[in-house]
Amino acid sequence: xxxxxxxxxxxxxxxxxxxxxxxxxxxxxxxxxxxxxxxxxxxxxxxxxxxxxxxxxxxxxxxxxxxxxxxxxxxxxxxxxxxxxxxxxxxxxxxxxxxxxxxxxxxxxxxxxxxxxxxxxxxxxxxxxxxxxxxxxxxxxxxxxxxxxxxxxxxxxxxxxxxxxxxxxxxxxxxxxxxxxxxxxxxxxxxxxxxxxxxxxxxxxxxxxxxxxxxxxxxxxxxxxxxxxxxxxxxxxxxxxxxxxxxxxxxxxxxxxxxxxxxxxxxxxxxxxxxxxxxxxxxxxxxxxxxxxxxxxxxxxxxxxxxxxxxxxxxxxxxxxxxxxxxxxxxxxxxxxxxxxxxxxxxxxxxxxxxxxxxxxxxxxxxxxxxxxxxxxxxxxxxxxxxxxxxxxxxxxxxxxxxxxxxxxxx
Amino acid sequence: xxxxxxxxxxxxxxxxxxxxxxxxxxxxxxxxxxxxxxxxxxxxxxxxxxxxxxxxxxxxxxxxxxxxxxxxxxxxxxxxxxxxxxxxxxxxxxxxxxxxxxxxxxxxxxxxxxxxxxxxxxxxxxxxxxxxxxxxxxxxxxxxxxxxxxxxxxxxxxxxxxxxxxxxxxxxxxxxxxxxxxxxxxxxxxxxxxxxxxxxxxxxxxxxxxxxxxxxxxxxxxxxxxxxxxxxxxxxxxxxxxxxxxxxxxxxxxxxxxxxxxxxxxxxxxxxxxxxxxxxxxxxxxxxxxxxxxxxxxxxxxxxxxxxxxxxxxxxxxxxxxxxxxxxxxxxxxxxxxxxxxxxxxxxxxxxxxxxxxxxxxxxxxxxxxxxxxxxxxxxxxxxxxxxxxxxxxxxxxxxxxxxxxxxxxx
Numbered sequence: 001x002x003x004x005x006x007x008x009x010x011x012x013x014x015x016x017x018x019x020x021x022x023x024x025x026x027x028x029x030x031x032x033x034x035x036x037x038x039x040x041x042x043x044x045x046x047x048x049x050x051x052x053x054x055x056x057x058x059x060x061x062x063x064x065x066x067x068x069x070x071x072x073x074x075x076x077x078x079x080x081x082x083x084x085x086x087x088x089x090x091x092x093x094x095x096x097x098x099x100x101x102x103x104x105x106x107x108x109x110x111x112x113x114x115x116x117x118x119x120x121x122x123x124x125x126x127x128x129x130x131x132x133x134x135x136x137x138x139x140x141x142x143x144x145x146x147x148x149x150x151x152x153x154x155x156x157x158x159x160x161x162x163x164x165x166x167x168x169x170x171x172x173x174x175x176x177x178x179x180x181x182x183x184x185x186x187x188x189x190x191x192x193x194x195x196x197x198x199x200x201x202x203x204x205x206x207x208x209x210x211x212x213x214x215x216x217x218x219x220x221x222x223x224x225x226x227x228x229x230x231x232x233x234x235x236x237x238x239x240x241x242x243x244x245x246x247x248x249x250x251x252x253x254x255x256x257x258x259x260x261x262x263x264x265x266x267x268x269x270x271x272x273x274x275x276x277x278x279x280x281x282x283x284x285x286x287x288x289x290x291x292x293x294x295x296x297x298x299x300x301x302x303x304x305x306x307x308x309x310x311x312x313x314x315x316x317x318x319x320x321x322x323x324x325x326x327x328x329x330x331x332x333x334x335x336x337x338x339x340x341x342x343x344x345x346x347x348x349x350x351x352x353x354x355x356x357x358x359x360x361x362x363x364x365x366x367x368x369x370x371x372x373x374x375x376x377x378x379x380x381x382x383x384x385x386x387x388x389x390x391x392x393x394x395x396x397x398x399x400x401x402x403x404x405x406x407x408x409x410x411x
Numbered sequence: 412x413x414x415x416x417x418x419x420x421x422x423x424x425x426x427x428x429x430x431x432x433x434x435x436x437x438x439x440x441x442x443x444x445x446x447x448x449x450x451x452x453x454x455x456x457x458x459x460x461x462x463x464x465x466x467x468x469x470x471x472x473x474x475x476x477x478x479x480x481x482x483x484x485x486x487x488x489x490x491x492x493x494x495x496x497x498x499x500x501x502x503x504x505x506x507x508x509x510x511x512x513x514x515x516x517x518x519x520x521x522x523x524x525x526x527x528x529x530x531x532x533x534x535x536x537x538x539x540x541x542x543x544x545x546x547x548x549x550x551x552x553x554x555x556x557x558x559x560x561x562x563x564x565x566x567x568x569x570x571x572x573x574x575x576x577x578x579x580x581x582x583x584x585x586x587x588x589x590x591x592x593x594x595x596x597x598x599x600x601x602x603x604x605x606x607x608x609x610x611x612x613x614x615x616x617x618x619x620x621x622x623x624x625x626x627x628x629x630x631x632x633x634x635x636x637x638x639x640x641x642x643x644x645x646x647x648x649x650x651x652x653x654x655x656x657x658x659x660x661x662x663x664x665x666x667x668x669x670x671x672x673x674x675x676x677x678x679x680x681x682x683x684x685x686x687x688x689x690x691x692x693x694x695x696x697x698x699x700x701x702x703x704x705x706x707x708x709x710x711x712x713x714x715x716x717x718x719x720x721x722x723x724x725x726x727x728x729x730x731x732x733x734x735x736x737x738x739x740x741x742x743x744x745x746x747x748x749x750x751x752x753x754x755x756x757x758x759x760x761x762x763x764x765x766x767x768x769x770x771x772x773x774x775x776x777x778x779x780x781x782x783x784x785x786x787x788x789x790x791x792x793x794x795x796x797x798x799x800x801x802x803x804x805x806x807x808x809x810x811x812x813x814x815x816x817x818x819x820x821x822x
Contacts, residue, residue: 016620038453210427276692280687300738
C-alpha cells in the first residue's frame, strides 16, 4: 500500500511557513503503521496543482492533499480535483447549511465568499470539519483515493485523527499498526546512542527511531500493538543500556519533574546567572512545576561581575543556599556565572549542597548554550528527586569539578 | 525558468525532522528572484530516488537535491544520480585528498567508510564544502541542471550562499533579483493587515508577503534591487498605514529594543506574575538587553495569591515601583496576576507609571498566552523608549482599563 502527501500553497512553497503539518502527518501515520512513500509541495497555480494530482494518482493508492480549501480566489484545490477527475464542481447544500448555521450561531451572516467552500467535485464525499468552515472531502482520481484537507493545523489534525485514520484502518485492515514507546535522554549524541544499542537484538517486527530536540534525544521503539509484555521487556533492555542518561520514560523530562515534585510535595526556587531566565521560564512552562515554585530571580550581568569569583563553585553554592533560605523552599536550583566556556550549577536541599563545574567541548551560540546549561541543571534536580547518583556524565560537556557538602558542613 | 527541490531521507519523510532546509532554501531563493515551482520529498530507497530524479529532470530547468551524501550505506544520492544519468560512479581523487587532509589536521586517520563520499557520478563537477566531508556536486540529468547538497543545515546553507546562488546568477543573468524590506507588527491579524494595505497601489514589480511568528506578523516588501528610492517611498506608505502597530523596521522587535536601551543608556528590571519568566528570558535572549538589565524576579504563584488583588492595576503599579526601586534601574517592566482571562502590565520610569488591564478575546494555551502577554509588555517598553503614545490597541486583546500616574502623584 503506497501513501503520499501533497502540500499546497505559495506560502509553504516559498518558505514563509515551515510545513509542520507534513512532519506531523508523516510521523502520526508512521506510528499507526502507514509509512509515507513521498511528499510533494506545489503552489497555487491550477495547472501545477492538477498536473501533480494526476502524477500522484498514477503512483499511489492513497494521497492526502493539504491546503487550498479556503474562501479566497487563490484556494484552488477543489477546482484542481474536479479537473483531474474530469468532473464538475457542484453545490453541496448540506455544507452550505452547516456554514450558515455556524455564522448565525455567532450572530452574523455568512459572507458571499464562503459559498465557494461548498462547491465540491461532483464525485466527492464530504469529510466533516467540526472546527472551521473548510470541509474536507474524499474522492477517487484514477484509481487512487484522495483526501482533501484544510491547511489550518488544528482543523487538519482533528480531521486526520477523527476521520481519515479510522477510514484508512477500515479500508486497509491488514495493515499492522505499531505501538510506540519512548525514552528521553540527555547528554548522549545520536551516534553514541546507536553504538550503545548496537549489541541489542530486536525481535522481529520491532524498530528503533530517534528524534532530537536540542538538548534531548528521544529514542522511540516501534513494535506490534498487541505484544505489550514483549515491548516492556525490550524497553527494559534499552533502558539498561542508556540508563546513565535517561531523563524520563514515556513523558518529556519537564512533565516527569512536575510529577516528581508534586508526588513528593517539594517546592523549588531558582536563581540564574549564565542562563538568563531560560531555566525558570522553561521549568515554569510546566504548570505543575509552576505551582510548586517559590520566588525565582535572574541576577544582573553587571552585578554578578562585581562578585568575587576566584572560587566559582563556592560562589554558586552560596547563591544556592541563600536562594533556598530567602525563598523558603525545599530546594534551590541555580546556575552560576559563565567564565570563558566554563559554568557552574548547584542544588541546595535538606541533605546538603551539590555542585559541578562543567565546560563546553565546542562553541555554542547563546541560545543553544542556555538550553544545555538549563538541561544540566534540571538533570541535577531529577537525580535528587529520583535519589540517583547526583553527578552525570555528558557528551559535549566536560566535568572539571564536582562537590558535595552535607548539611552538617554547610551549617 | 523552472526551479525545484528534492529533499531526501527517511527521517525527513517520516517527520522525525521538520524540513527547515526546504523552508530556508525556498525563502532565500525567492528573495533573490528565483521562485521555486515544486518541492518533493522521498526516502532512502534507490529506486524511489532515481525515479524522482528522472521525473524532476523532465519538468524543470534546475533541481536542488538535499541530503543523502553521508558516509553510511543509507546515503544513496550519488548512486541514484549516476543511475538517472546512466553513468558510472568513479573516484574523485581531489576530494579524497581533501578529506584525508581534514582528518590529518585533526590528528586522526580517515575512516574507510568516508571513501564513499569521494565516489561521484563520472559527469559530476565538485562543489566545495568548506565545513564538512560531504562535497556537493553539479551535473546534468537529461537537460536539467542538478545540484546535490549535504543535509547538515550549516553545510547546506554555506554551499547555497557561496556557490549555488552565484552559479545560478551567472547562468540566468536576466533573472531580476528582488530586494526585500521588512516591517514587524504586533496586534493586527493577517487579514486586518491585508485590509489596511488594500488601498495601496504598488508600483509594477513590487509584491507584498506576510510571515507570522506568533504574536508578531512580519510584512515583507519585495521590489527591484536597483530602485532604492522608490522602495523607501513605498515602505513609508506601508508604515503610515500600519503605524499604530509597527514595532520595528528591518530588524525584529527585540533587537530594536536592545538598540534603543543602549542608545539611551537606560537600564531595565522585570518582575513577572502571569508570564512565568518568559518575558525576562525572551528579553534577555538579546545580548544588548541582557547587558542593560538589573535583577529580575519571577514571583511565586502561591505568594501572589496571598496579595490583595481587589485592585489589580494598583497592585501591578506597586510591583513596578518596588521593582524599579529595589533593582535601582531606570525602568521596571512588570506583568501582574492573571484573573480569569484578564491580566495587567505596567511600566515604571522617571516620568511616572503606566499600566493597562487587558483581556484575551479568545482562549489561548498557556504557551501562547505567555508570549502575547510578554509582547504586550515589551510594546509598553518600546512606546516609552520611542516616546510614542503609551497605550496601544491590539486585535485579540480588549483593553478594559488604562492609567497613567505622573511621578508627582506616585511620590
